[in-house]
Each structure stands twice: as structure tokens, then as C-alpha cells.
Amino acid sequence: MADIKIFVGSVFGNASEVADLVTDALIADGHSAEQYSSPGVAQLQQASAILVITSTTGQGDIPLNLEDFYLQLHRQLPLITNTPFAVIALGDSGYGDTFCGGGRQMQQILLKLQGRETKEMLSIDSCETLEPELEAVPWAQSWAREL
């Protein structure tokens, strides 16, 4: 069973709610899972498996609660070589090119830090679903099973 650290970025609470349900489901499956909404570099470096669940704000931007973390990762470049990670991005396709930009930025920095993306990013479009957890929970469970 995996030990998963979940990094959550949310403005109005949608991604946080999804993260809560994903955390509960992973724990019910026998994994250990812990959430961070104001994370630091150390938490990323200590992780043996990383799940990012984040919405997008502004124009393709990362939610404020993950902004410092994101900037620290860019400044310090703490390598997480070969650590498995995955990203669940919540967004709204009505925003066009910036759809799920927050998730994509997190994906890019984790790749730059040499993390290993073990499942293709899940992008959830609020234009298409009012219940993002119905996509996110089974997706995260199947990702975790393969760790």
C-alpha cells in the first residue's frame, strides 16, 4: 500500500472537496494519505508518492494557497528524481487556452524536478460536470493501485 502526500490548491473549495473525498477513498483502500494546503518544499521532498489536486484561477494561474510553494520549487529546484506523481486539475473550458492552467503548471514543475508522472493528468471541466469527484475518486484509486 502506498504512502501518498496530496497537495491541494483551491480558491472556492471545489478542489478541496474533491481532495477530501479522494483522501477518504484512498484511506479506505488501505493507503496512507495526507493533505497539504500550505505545503513547503520539505513535504514534497519527503513524499514517496505525490498527488496534486488543484483548480485554476485568474488566467491559467495556480490558486493563492499554492503560489508560495510553487515559487519556492522554481527558486530552489529540489529534485524529486523518480518519485511517482499525478495531477488532478479542475478548470472551466470556457476559459479557452488557460483551461486547467494551474494543474498544467504544477505538472510542468514536477517534471522539471525529475518526478515521474505515472498517469496522464486528469482535467475536469466544470462546464461538463457538476460532480468532479465522480471522475476524480476512481481515477485516483486506479493511480494509487499501480504505485
Ligand SMILES: Cc1cc2nc3c(=O)[nH]c(=O)nc-3n(C[C@H](O)[C@H](O)[C@H](O)COP(=O)(O)O)c2cc1C
Ligand atoms: C476568477 C476565476 C478565474 C478562473 N480562471 C480559470 C482559468 O483560467 N482556467 C480554467 O480552466 N478555469 C478557471 N476558472 C474555473 C475554476 O478553476 C473552476 O471553477 C474550479 O472548479 C474552481 O475550483 P476551486 O473552488 O477549488 O477554486 C476560474 C474561476 C474563477 C472564479
